Amino acid sequence: MSTLWPRIEPLLAKVQKPARYIGCEDGATTPRHDKLDDGDTVAWLLAYPDTYEIGLPNQGLQILYEILNERDDAVAERTYAPWTDLLTEMRAAEVPLFSVDTHRSAADFDVLAFNLSSELVYTNVLEMIDLAGAPVHAADRGDDDLVVIVGGHAAFNPEPLADFIDAAVLGEGEEVVSEITEVLGEWKRSGRTDRVDMLRRLAQVPGVYVPSMYEVTYHDPTDDDPIGAVAAVTPRHPDVPPTVDKRTVADLGEWPYPKTPLVPLTEVVHDRLSVEVFRGCTRGCRFCQAGMITRPVRERPAEQVRTMVNDGLRRAGYDEVSLTSLSTADFSDIEPVVKGIIADNAAAENSCDTLTISLPSLRVDAFTVGLAGEVQTGRRSGLTFAPEGGSWRLRKVINKLITEEDLYGAVESAFSQGWSRMKLYFLTGLPTETDEDTLGIVELAANCVRIGKQYTNRASVTVSLGGFVPKAHTPFQWFGQNTHEELRRKIGLAKDAAKKAKGVQVKWHDAAATTAEGITSRGDRRIGAVIERVWRNGGLFQEWGEHFDLSLWTEAMDAEGLSLDWYVYRHRDEHEILPWEHLTAGLHKDFLWGDWQDSLAEAGVEDCRWTPCYDCGVCTGYGIEHVVASPIAPAGGSQGTGQDLSRGGEVPVEIMRRPTPAGAST
Amino acid sequence: MKLRCRSTKLGKVRFTSHRDAARIWERALRRAELPVAATEGFTPRPKISFGLALPTGAESIAEYVDIELREDAADVDLDALPERLSTALPTGFDVLVVAERHQGTASLQEAVTSVTWELWAPDLDRDAHIDACRLLDADVLELERERKGKRSVDDVRPMILEAQPTATDDRLVIRLATVGRALRPAEFARLAYPDLDPVLVRALRTHQWIDCDGQPEELLPLPAGLDARPVEVLA
Numbered sequence: 001m002s003t004l005w006p007r008i009e010p011l012l013a014k015v016q017k018p019a020r021y022i023g024c025e026d027g028a029t030t031p032r033h034d035k036l037d038d039g040d041t042v043a044w045l046l047a048y049p050d051t052y053e054i055g056l057p058n059q060g061l062q063i064l065y066e067i068l069n070e071r072d073d074a075v076a077e078r079t080y081a082p083w084t085d086l087l088t089e090m091r092a093a094e095v096p097l098f099s100v101d102t103h104r105s106a107a108d109f110d111v112l113a114f115n116l117s118s119e120l121v122y123t124n125v126l127e128m129i130d131l132a133g134a135p136v137h138a139a140d141r142g143d144d145d146l147v148v149i150v151g152g153h154a155a156f157n158p159e160p161l162a163d164f165i166d167a168a169v170l171g172e173g174e175e176v177v178s179e180i181t182e183v184l185g186e187w188k189r190s191g192r193t194d195r196v197d198m199l200r201r202l203a204q205v206p207g208v209y210v211p212s213m214y215e216v217t218y219h220d221p222t223d224d225d226p227i228g229a230v231a232a233v234t235p236r237h238p239d240v241p242p243t244v245d246k247r248t249v250a251d252l253g254e255w256p257y258p259k260t261p262l263v264p265l266t267e268v269v270h271d272r273l274s275v276e277v278f279r280g281c282t283r284g285c286r287f288c289q290a291g292m293i294t295r296p297v298r299e300r301p302a303e304q305v306r307t308m309v310n311d312g313l314r315r316a317g318y319d320e321v322s323l324t325s326l327s328t329a330d331f332s333d334i335e336p337v338v339k340g341i342i343a344d345n346a347a348a349e350n351s352c353d354t355l356t357i358s359l360p361s362l363r364v365d366a367f368t369v370g371l372a373g374e375v376q377t378g379r380r381s382g383l384t385f386a387p388e389g390g391s392w393r394l395r396k397v398i399n400k401l402i403t404e405e406d407l408y409g410a411v412e413s414a415f416s417q418g419w420s421r422m423k424l425y426f427l428t429g430l431p432t433e434t435d436e437d438t439l440g441i442v443e444l445a446a447n448c449v450r451i452g453k454q455y456t457n458r459a460s461v462t463v464s465l466g467g468f469v470p471k472a473h474t475p476f477q478w479f480g481q482n483t484h485e486e487l488r489r490k491i492g493l494a495k496d497a498a499k500k501a502k503g504v505q506v507k508w509h510d511a512a513a514t515t516a517e518g519i520t521s522r523g524d525r526r527i528g529a530v531i532e533r534v535w536r537n538g539g540l541f542q543e544w545g546e547h548f549d550l551s552l553w554t555e556a557m558d559a560e561g562l563s564l565d566w567y568v569y570r571h572r573d574e575h576e577i578l579p580w581e582h583l584t585a586g587l588h589k590d591f592l593w594g595d596w597q598d599s600l601a602e603a604g605v606e607d608c609r610w611t612p613c614y615d616c617g618v619c620t621g622y623g624i625e626h627v628v629a630s631p632i633a634p635a636g637g638s639q640g641t642g643q644d645l646s647r648g649g650e651v652p653v654e655i656m657r658r659p660t661p662a663g664a665s666t
Numbered sequence: 667m668k669l670r671c672r673s674t675k676l677g678k679v680r681f682t683s684h685r686d687a688a689r690i691w692e693r694a695l696r697r698a699e700l701p702v703a704a705t706e707g708f709t710p711r712p713k714i715s716f717g718l719a720l721p722t723g724a725e726s727i728a729e730y731v732d733i734e735l736r737e738d739a740a741d742v743d744l745d746a747l748p749e750r751l752s753t754a755l756p757t758g759f760d761v762l763v764v765a766e767r768h769q770g771t772a773s774l775q776e777a778v779t780s781v782t783w784e785l786w787a788p789d790l791d792r793d794a795h796i797d798a799c800r801l802l803d804a805d806v807l808e809l810e811r812e813r814k815g816k817r818s819v820d821d822v823r824p825m826i827l828e829a830q831p832t833a834t835d836d837r838l839v840i841r842l843a844t845v846g847r848a849l850r851p852a853e854f855a856r857l858a859y860p861d862l863d864p865v866l867v868r869a870l871r872t873h874q875w876i877d878c879d880g881q882p883e884e885l886l887p888l889p890a891g892l893d894a895r896p897v898e899v900l901a
């Protein structure tokens with residue numbers, strides 16, 4: 001067991017961006033090799049199936065990396081997908097997948113654990129398993145082979161990967177990685193003999209789904225159902241649970257990770273300190289899988305956010321920190337926290353002149369713009385909002401309850417404070433969408449430009465259009481996705497309209513990839529063969545425009561006798577057993593179906609963080625609750641509450657309070 | 667106060683680019699809590715400047731950075747600075763010497779007129795290096811190269827100032843001029859070792875020279891007794 005560095009080094013001289021593969025980050029733990037050599041330690045190779053620049057900033061793997069390395073019985077290193085140039089060199093020189101920490105072969109580890117944050121990376125997962133020297137099919141793996149585990153958002157429908165993975169973890173990994181380590185440690189101590197028995201034990205760990213422990217049967221094809229929907233998913237053993245529930249940490253305050261954030265030596269997409277301020281989101285946007293599967297809201301105590309920011313900046317040397325979450329302006333203590341961070345920096349002996357605080361996922365309102373103004377000290381270049389739908393009607397359908405007045409108010413306040421460029425994000429291909437909604441997008445943008453012109457001649461608005469792909473565990477899981485041809489038509493419509501609207505630019509992604517994403521997002525186990533074909537035919541890095549090739553996917557579907565119409569474009573009905581029905585994020589099927597019906601009736605729901613619970617099933621089912629940093633709703637309020645929270649306000653619901661430091665709230 | 671630092675780039679970190687190195691330095695200066703001056707304007711940047719870019723993949727024991735401290739800053743202890751900065755920098759980046767840079771000293775880019783490299787590769791032996799030295803006998807050495815998509819053929823002979831094998835014979839020591847369009851070590855390797863893929867030739871920058879009345883003089887010499895030679899970094 002030793003480093004492959006001498007064999008890797010000459011290859012790195014031949015490839016682009018070799019710094020992707022060297023590791024050496026500050027914050028990287030030097031794994032205790034002695035632990036690795038003692039046969040009982042469980043060695044995890046944490047993998048991100050995309051390039052280093054995209055994978056390194058992922059907080060999920062950084063957190064698990066630290067938690068595992070803190071354990072006496074585990075060791076964790078990291079790996080990322082080698083870019084195609086290095087892949088070619090590695091294949092030619094017979095160099096296997098390696099870790100970037102000590103450049104060890106993947107085969108020296110016990111577990112290869114992937115974070116799946118997008119579906120288009122699945123072919124990279126197969127490539128990395130193969131490069132690691134393990135059989136690609138889980139059924140072919142023997143006692144000495146790696147155990148392949150996946151987690152992350154896309155793992156909530158792992159069925160398309162069922163043939164290739166040993167287990168999938170639903171939900172948050174902080175606690176469950178330790179439980180998995182214990183099962184695997186026991187297996188190693190017993191001489192790694194009975195792999196099937198080990199998998200059966202893993203299947204009993206809450207949150208862990210072992211596909212091979214379940215049998216899936218399908219209906220026979222009929223004229224109405226030419227492919228045959230799932231008939232039943234049955235556990236193969238009595239001790240295997242019929243439904244697998246997600247894992248959720250009750251209190252983010254108990255997990256102040258990463259404590260030693262990784263500081264890469266080369267440029268990555270999110271090149272700054274990230275501090276996660278809360279998990280979960282209860283705005284209830286119906287298209288958003290992330291919001292649905294991460295409920296309830298758990299805010300980090302304000303004081304801990306401040307400490308993590310200050311410590312992190314000092315140790316990393318960054319001059320930028322991003323307060324991450326699904327909607328950071330909703331953090332109930334956001335204003336004092338931001339002011340506190342600025343004050344702490346000013347008071348520091350060596351204050352940083354260039355400190356920037358970035359708040360991703362801005363809410364659309366004037367309060368948020370004020371906040372953005374406070375943190376953006378330098379040049380006010382651009383600001384981004386995401387109304388997502390082009391008309392109020394459509395925004396009610398998707399439950400993104402932003403009124404035109406909200407948007408214009410936010411935009412006006414931004415232009416008046418010196419910003420000159422706005423970016424507006426929209427989805428197209430949403431349920432019930434008409435051409436009127438699509439044209440409404442350009443109209444909204446044109447009105448924003450008009451408002452901006454009152455303040456600056458340079459006012460411009462860029463519309464960014466993304467094609468909507470319905471996801472599992474959301475109210476839109478029953479919706480038939482638009483074809484990419486239809487999406488292209490709608491994008492064309494918006495583009496043409498924008499030609500006549502001065503100051504409005506339209507940017508879009510090619511819609512072809514939405515079809516492939518649709519296949520993998522709501523696919524069942526039969527899609528595994530499609531993914532394998534695409535991979536064998538050279539389809540890697542499918543999330544990269546320069547590598548994506550739709551024909552690989554359509555040809556693979558044809559070859560397997562599967563239809564795009566059935567898998568992607570078809571509406572499902574209430575009684576169909578969905579491929580992920582035995583896996584749950586806690587949301588009742590009744591709730592999701594009801595929300596889908598409400599959506600079609602253009603009825604919105606409120607944000608249950610501040611208003612009474614409507615029993616989606618998560619808190620009630622798991623006995624957990626929203627945890628907020630402050631009992632006072634943030635100024636600007638929350639969507640759909642129907643309450644005037646524009647200046648903040650006491651909220652008439654019972655919430656699990658955390659002690660807030662005196663003076664921390666407005 | 668203005669400072670000039672001489673530092674290394676050795677081992678795995680040789681694969682970082684010049685741009686990466688600049689960012690690594692910016693962060694390290696903040697981590698070391700050194701009161702670095704900032705530029706004026708909308709987006710203030712720390713006032714630091716780097717010398718000649720080191721090609722990605724090459725190593726060095728002669729990298730230079732100039733740093734300007736805030737005027738109001740208390741005096742810094744120069745003797746403790748190499749250690750303080752090395753701790754803040756990643757492994758492989760070590761600060762060897764720090765000196766005060768006096769008003770009016772030329773900037774790094776302007777001052778340096780030549781640099782010394784050591785070249786080696788597993789497949790290169792004494793004979794190969796001795797052959798390489800014959801390049802000095804040529805009157806003209808034409809090299810076709812590309813920059814920003816434009817091809818050109820240049821006579822690079824005047825850029826090669828010295829060439830001789832090391833005492834141990836396994837490496838070649840060359841001094842190349844840097845005034846005008848510099849000759850990169852990989853370009854030299856193409857001429858010197860035509861049978862070898864130039865990316866396999868390793869390079870270590872050992873000195874950067876300024877011109878002192880026609881004689882090369884080192885920008886910041888290493889203190890006697892300091893061994894900055896690289897050790898092969900494995901795991």
Ligand code: B12
Nearest residue numbers: 054058059060113115151152153169172173289290325326
């Ligand atoms: C930073 C960020 C980025 C960065 C860095 C991405 C990265 N590598 O993480 C960049 C800009 C590159 C990016 C890109 C994209 N992103 Co992004 N991103 C985020 C953001 C803001 C934070 C991600 C994060 O670190 N989360 C926090 C960590 C703690 O969560 P986590 O990674 O899920 O990990 C936890 C669990 O999932 C689990 N877990 C994860 N992996 C594993 C593995 C095992 C074995 C186990 C046991 C457990 C486990 O344990 C972890 C701890 O609890 C999130 C929003 C958010 N707040 O989550 C969006 C988000 C993840 N991104 C999203 C999207 C759509 C994208 C893009 C597809 C956008 C695009 N169209 O290009 C790309 C995809 C890039 C790629 N190939 O992966 C969506 C995902 C949608 C979904 N699936 O529901 C999110 C949720 C935002 C949103 N609301 O739309 N993103």
Ligand code: SF4
Nearest residue numbers: 608613614615616619
């Ligand atoms: S259970 Fe109630 S409070 Fe909890 S997320 Fe669902 S609706 Fe909101």
